[in-house]
Amino acid sequence: MKEKLALYGDVLENVSLKEYNTFRIGGLCHYMISPFTVLDLQNLLSFLQLQHICYFVLGNGSNVIFSDDFFEGVVIRLNHFDQIEFSGLRVNAEAGVLLPKLASLSIQQSLTGLEWAIGIPGTVGGSVFGNAGAYNSCIFDLLEQVTVLTMQGEIQNLKKDEITYGYRTTYFKENPEYIILKATFLLAAGNKEESQERVHTRQMKRRATQPLEYPNAGSVFRNPSSDNPSGRIIESLGLKGMQVGGAKVSEKHANFIINTGNATSNDVRNLIELVHQRVQDECNIDLVMEQEYVGWDQYEKENK
Numbered sequence: 001m002k003e004k005l006a007l008y009g010d011v012l013e014n015v016s017l018k019e020y021n022t023f024r025i026g027g028l029c030h031y032m033i034s035p036f037t038v039l040d041l042q043n044l045l046s047f048l049q050l051q052h053i054c055y056f057v058l059g060n061g062s063n064v065i066f067s068d069d070f071f072e073g074v075v076i077r078l079n080h081f082d083q084i085e086f087s088g089l090r091v092n093a094e095a096g097v098l099l100p101k102l103a104s105l106s107i108q109q110s111l112t113g114l115e116w117a118i119g120i121p122g123t124v125g126g127s128v129f130g131n132a133g134a135y136n137s138c139i140f141d142l143l144e145q146v147t148v149l150t151m152q153g154e155i156q157n158l159k160k161d162e163i164t165y166g167y168r169t170t171y172f173k174e175n176p177e178y179i180i181l182k183a184t185f186l187l188a189a190g191n192k193e194e195s196q197e198r199v200h201t202r203q204m205k206r207r208a209t210q211p212l213e214y215p216n217a218g219s220v221f222r223n224p225s226s227d228n229p230s231g232r233i234i235e236s237l238g239l240k241g242m243q244v245g246g247a248k249v250s251e252k253h254a255n256f257i258i259n260t261g262n263a264t265s266n267d268v269r270n271l272i273e274l275v276h277q278r279v280q281d282e283c284n285i286d287l288v289m290e291q292e293y294v295g296w297d298q299y300e301k302e303n304k
């Protein structure tokens with residue numbers, strides 16, 4: 001199988017997913033493949049479908065909680081899709097480009113709009129998928145168009161107004177069969193020094209308020225509203241420091257769960273459930289998760 005997959009990109013076998021997500025948790029996957037071109041990806045998809053092999057598309061793994069179980073399928077990474085093209089106020093970025101890189105290159109081009117993205121360790125693909133954002137801005141504010149690959153191997157250009165989206169959610173989350181290949185953003189003419197200053201201030205703020213010294217996957221829950229952030233609700237219940245196994249509610253930011261060293265996926269999920277339940281019982285608020293639990297049953301079943 002490895003030789004067959006190698007026709008479509010770089011292949012690794014029996015890979016620990018811990019190395020491929022910012023939480024540093026998860027089991028092994030049977031294969032991981034990084035296609036070089038869109039054609040490789042198209043051919044790979046049709047091969048996997050013919051063979052009834054399930055797959056999961058991974059960005060930088062900064063919003064996922066992987067299961068500890070073995071994944072009897074293929075994880076597809078688009079890390080070779082890393083081209084960025086500037087044209088006037090527009091920038092085209094392939095799915096595998098990291099947001100901090102896109103933001104800093106845009107600033108170097110004296111373009112403004114993406115400063116908020118500098119501290120978000122996701123790819124363009126993963127960030128369009130979940131409509132990442134910060135400081136009252138989000139990726140869909142700047143988006144013009146997304147190029148996707150359908151399950152049938154067809155390339156489609158979707159204009160922003162053809163895609164429904166909201167706070168940390170999009171059409172793609174409801175329709176995960178689309179693979180995001182590339183996105184076009186419209187920025188504005190800016191001042192490099194002012195943008196660099198803004199970025200510096202925000203990075204200092206993130207370092208001061210987020211537990212970046214521990215593996216984590218960003219905010220656990222969406223905020224019920226902008227004036228009632230989840231972190232404040234969880235902190236008000238005294239849940240900072242609550243721990244299950246190696247997973248702990250951060251002392252620095254109550255909406256972050258950190259891996260103190262050897263947390264399992266179940267530790268993280270059980271802790272999330274406990275926090276969710278306490279908030280439900282004591283505040284009557286049903287917090288919605290921002291992070292995504294990735295269990296393999298659903299993928300493996302679909303292909304049987």
Ligand SMILES: Cc1cc2nc3c(=O)[nH]c(=O)nc-3n(C[C@H](O)[C@H](O)[C@H](O)COP(=O)(O)OP(=O)(O)OC[C@H]3O[C@@H](n4cnc5c(N)ncnc54)[C@H](O)[C@@H]3O)c2cc1C
Pocket residue numbers: 022056057058059060061062063064078095119120121122123124125126127128129130131132133134178179180181210212216217218219292
């Ligand atoms: C320290 C820290 C701070 C963070 N701060 C923020 C923040 O301020 N705001 C915010 O919104 N998020 C934040 N996050 C969360 C995370 O970085 C974002 O959600 C990011 O956009 C996820 O991108 P990713 O490439 O890591 O996606 P992944 O975690 O790899 O994947 C997430 C989902 O996207 C899907 N996906 C990935 N690539 C593609 C593709 N090409 N086509 C189709 N589907 C795809 C995956 O299948 C998965 O379902 C933070 C995370 C950390 C660790």
